[in-house]
Amino acid sequence: xxxNRTFLQPEKNSQPATLLPFRFVPLDELRYxxxxxxxxxxxxDRNAIESLIDGKLPVEHPQADDFEARHxxxxxxxxxxxxxxxxxxxxxxxxxxxxxxxxxxxxxxxHSCQYCQVSRVSEDRAxxxxxxxxxxxxxxxxxxxPSPHIKIEFQGGxxxxxxxxxxxxxxxxxxxxxxxxxxxxxxxxxxxxxxxxINYCRxxxxxxxxSLDGPAFLHDANRPRPGNDSHARVKNALHRVRNSLGVxxxxxxxxxxxxxxxxxxxxVDEYVSLGFDTIFLRPLSDYGFASRSRGKIGYQSxxxxxxxxxxxxxxxxWNLKGTRIVEAYTHLLLxxxxxxxxxxxxxxxxxxxxxxxxxxxxxxxxxxxxxxxxMLAEMGDDTFxxxxxxxxxxxxxxxxxxxxMLRESMVExxxxxxxxxxNLYCGTDPLYHYRSQGDWVGHRPTSDFCFRNMxxxxxxxxxxxxxxxxxxxxxxxxx
Amino acid sequence: xxxxxxxxxQEMADGSVFIRLDAKIYSETAxxxxxxxxxxxxTGTVSRASNSxxxxxxxxxxxxxxxxxxRANDYVLRExxxxxxxxxxxLILAHTFSKTDLS
Numbered sequence: 223x224x225x226n227r228t229f230l231q232p233e234k235n236s237q238p239a240t241l242l243p244f245r246f247v248p249l250d251e252l253r254y255x256x257x258x259x260x261x262x263x264x265x266x267d268r269n270a271i272e273s274l275i276d277g278k279l280p281v282e283h284p285q286a287d288d289f290e291a292r293h294x295x296x297x298x299x300x301x302x303x304x305x306x307x308x309x310x311x312x313x314x315x316x317x318x319x320x321x322x323x324x325x326x327x328x329x330x331x332x333h334s335c336q337y338c339q340v341s342r343v344s345e346d347r348a349x350x351x352x353x354x355x356x357x358x359x360x361x362x363x364x365x366x367x368p369s370p371h372i373k374i375e376f377q378g379g380x381x382x383x384x385x386x387x388x389x390x391x392x393x394x395x396x397x398x399x400x401x402x403x404x405x406x407x408x409x410x411x412x413x414x415x416x417x418x419x420i421n422y423c424r425x426x427x428x429x430x431x432x433s434l435d436g437p438a439f440l441h442d443a444n445r446p447r448p449g450n451d452s453h454a455r456v457k458n459a460l461h462r463v464r465n466s467l468g469v470x471x472x473x474x475x476x477x478x479x480x481x482x483x484x485x486x487x488x489x490v491d492e493y494v495s496l497g498f499d500t501i502f503l504r505p506l507s508d509y510g511f512a513s514r515s516r517g518k519i520g521y522q523s524x525x526x527x528x529x530x531x532x533x534x535x536x537x538x539x540w541n542l543k544g545t546r547i548v549e550a551y552t553h554l555l556l557x558x559x560x561x562x563x564x565x566x567x568x569x570x571x572x573x574x575x576x577x578x579x580x581x582x583x584x585x586x587x588x589x590x591x592x593x594x595x596x597m598l599a600e601m602g603d604d605t606f607x608x609x610x611x612x613x614x615x616x617x618x619x620x621x622x623x624x625x626x627m628l629r630e631s632m633v634e635x636x637x638x639x640x641x642x643x644x645n646l647y648c649g650t651d652p653l654y655h656y657r658s659q660g661d662w663v664g665h666r667p668t669s670d671f672c673f674r675n676m677x678x679x680x681x682x683x684x685x686x687x688x689x690x691x692x693x694x695x696x697x698x699x700x701x
Numbered sequence: 702x703x704x705x706x707x708x709x710x711q712e713m714a715d716g717s718v719f720i721r722l723d724a725k726i727y728s729e730t731a732x733x734x735x736x737x738x739x740x741x742x743x744t745g746t747v748s749r750a751s752n753s754x755x756x757x758x759x760x761x762x763x764x765x766x767x768x769x770x771x772r773a774n775d776y777v778l779r780e781x782x783x784x785x786x787x788x789x790x791x792l793i794l795a796h797t798f799s800k801t802d803l804s
Contacts, residue, residue, distance in 0.1 A: 243786035306796030667741040
């Protein structure tokens with residue numbers, strides 16, 4: 223191994239350059255994208271990559287200086303420390319350990335969404351509500367995490383049907399976590415919001431995450447309830463909550479069903495018309511009820527990618543017209559492509575964010591590594607249950623299959639991912655691969671997860687390279 | 702047809718494709734990784750002969766050989782790159798974790 227291997231260099235600098243590690247993949251029929259050890263990328267062609275590796279890149283090659291500027295080559299010893307610093311920054315969230323703690327306060331719900339995995343249209347509080355004793359035990363785990371930033375997210379069912387427990391948990395958490403930065407988020411359809419809830423949430427700085435699938439005809443088809451008026455209720459409640467809490471305290475989440483695929487522009491336009499500055503184009507999760515309804519609401523990944531591209535284009539068009547709206551998944555990926563800042567999105571990390579990024583405390587006291595883990599459990603598979611709230615915290619983390627699951631599914635070791643140029647931008651989803659392919663490592667050549675992320679990342683890189691207007695919009699979203 | 706470093710390929714009577722790669726250029730690992738990448742399109746085997754790496758692919762369409770060779774060529778290039786930079790990659794990772802309890 224010769225670390226001082228010389229490279230054909232411009233004569234302006236006599237110091238020989240060292241070839242640095244990088245990875246590359248085809249971008250399209252003509253181009254390749256290469257990504258260095260710290261995550262900086264360059265779009266080039268295969269001949270240039272081959273010449274670079276062979277030490278034969280001509281001095282006059284138009285990208286000769288770019289390869290050096292983006293640290294594929296170096297004459298400076300400090301470059302090693304700089305690349306290490308970039309990787310360390312990307313991983314800087316890991317030592318904090320679990321920051322997101324989800325409490326399933328009830329499974330009861332007034333909606334009967336086809337894609338919902340867990341909710342029950344039931345009045346039986348005893349069967350489907352979390353008890354204060356379970357909440358106490360879960361809170362003890364929350365504050366054993368060393369993270370200085372704790373987010374407690376209330377999940378359902380329809381969470382507001384058990385608002386008394388939400389209040390109980392918030393009050394206790396504020397005492398137990400007095401020295402932490404705590405954020406509370408209620409995931410809700412807002413159907414049961416009233417002035418008492420609004421006033422309480424205003425005073426306690428609570429955020430709302432609302433389900434909104436698009437315009438009324440689409441939202442109500444995806445999210446049926448008695449009266450078929452889900453969209454109207456959301457719209458009405460949204461107005462009241464924003465008036466009291468402020469626009470920034472309410473965000474929305476959409477789920478893409480087969481019906482949604484035909485309306486990418488209408489969905490984006492609905493978010494704009496309701497004044498949201500963020501939209502998250504989320505594919506359907508293939509779990510629980512969604513799995514059983516797959517034929518009716520499911521679709522192939524290429525259909526989602528096509529939908530995503532059209533919707534993103536619409537988002538960009540709105541920005542060009544002066545209305546700022548950000549697509550959240552694009553924003554997340556761009557942060558990874560263009561910066562070294564860490565991103566906390568637990569479904570796209572390596573090691574996976576399961577358990578170490580998020581824990582879920584189910585209504586019945588079972589603890590899961592992710593929201594989808596409890597959804598899988600509804601289908602009779604408890605693989606992602608790591609114990610019970612009454613178990614010792616150490617046993618939850620070390621006494622379960624969590625650590626092997628994290629270790630074996632890291633992209634740095636998974637076949638194909640380990641050689642992929644995008645492995646610093648992408649992540650792993652052991653639960654998805656377990657569900658769809660039978661094991662948590664998975665088989666990337668047939669993985670929808672891999673296909674979807676590869677296509678979207680390539681699309682974003684092409685937009686940055688080829689489309690000046692899109693590039694300006696996308697860059698304006700960066701810190 | 703994609704450029705092939707050194708080797709040959711032919712369609713067999715049973716519909717499979719037999720590819721012989723020069724072992725001085727193509728490692729078994731490069732062939733195996735390329736086969737893994739196209740495994741959504743076909744099934745296949747990789748074996749080592751005296752001076753060659755032999756690949757048999759079954760299934761797929763008329764673009765399969767090109768698909769396979771394009772990937773195999775890329776893996777050959779990645780092996781060249783790794784050979785030159787593996788120690789530096791290790792050094793960067795050692796630096797990365799040198800200020801943590803993980804080192």
